[in-house]
Amino acid sequence: MEETRFEIRIPCDDDGFILLRCPRCGELFKLTAEDMESNETLDIYCPSCGLCANNFLTQDVIGLALAKTSNYAMDAIAQQLQAFAKKNSSGLVRFEVKANREREPEPPIRAAIEALQIVTCHDCGREAKVPPALAMSAYTCPLCGIGQFNER
Ligand SMILES: [Zn+2]
Numbered sequence: 001m002e003e004t005r006f007e008i009r010i011p012c013d014d015d016g017f018i019l020l021r022c023p024r025c026g027e028l029f030k031l032t033a034e035d036m037e038s039n040e041t042l043d044i045y046c047p048s049c050g051l052c053a054n055n056f057l058t059q060d061v062i063g064l065a066l067a068k069t070s071n072y073a074m075d076a077i078a079q080q081l082q083a084f085a086k087k088n089s090s091g092l093v094r095f096e097v098k099a100n101r102e103r104e105p106e107p108p109i110r111a112a113i114e115a116l117q118i119v120t121c122h123d124c125g126r127e128a129k130v131p132p133a134l135a136m137s138a139y140t141c142p143l144c145g146i147g148q149f150n151e152r
């Protein structure tokens with residue numbers, strides 16, 4: 001099987017941030033599209049629980065990825081069956097392939113509105129958006145993983 005790549009567009013908010021969600025504690029936070037794509041960003045840390053993972057996608061994004069994969073796989077199978085049916089159409093064995101199954105919906109990812117606050121890391125100088133409660137007390141920088149303590 002060939003390798004197939006899907007592109008899923010995740011919209012940035014007005015400040016250029018992309019929404020992420022921690023798979024462990026469910027905390028929502030945002031990083032800039034620039035930092036997300038940067039080669040310097042190897043690991044991402046949850047600002048709340050400090051989990052280091054590479055799967056901080058929101059349910060919307062995961063759902064869309066699964067729908068796209070499933071639709072693609074079904075299309076590929078239907079195509080193969082149709083090609084096979086054509087090749088064999090003059091033989092004794094005949095069958096028709098009908099690709100009338102229902103496709104999974106592929107809703108575009110919407111930019112949701114969350115009350116997140118821009119914070120700048122004291123250690124790496126990069127920006128993230130975290131919930132105000134974390135911004136005002138302590139959070140783990142999602143980009144460098146160093147704990148940030150903010151006093152008013
Ligand atoms: Zn977390």
Ligand SMILES: [Zn+2]
Pocket residue numbers: 121122123124125126141142143144145146
């Ligand atoms: Zn940092």
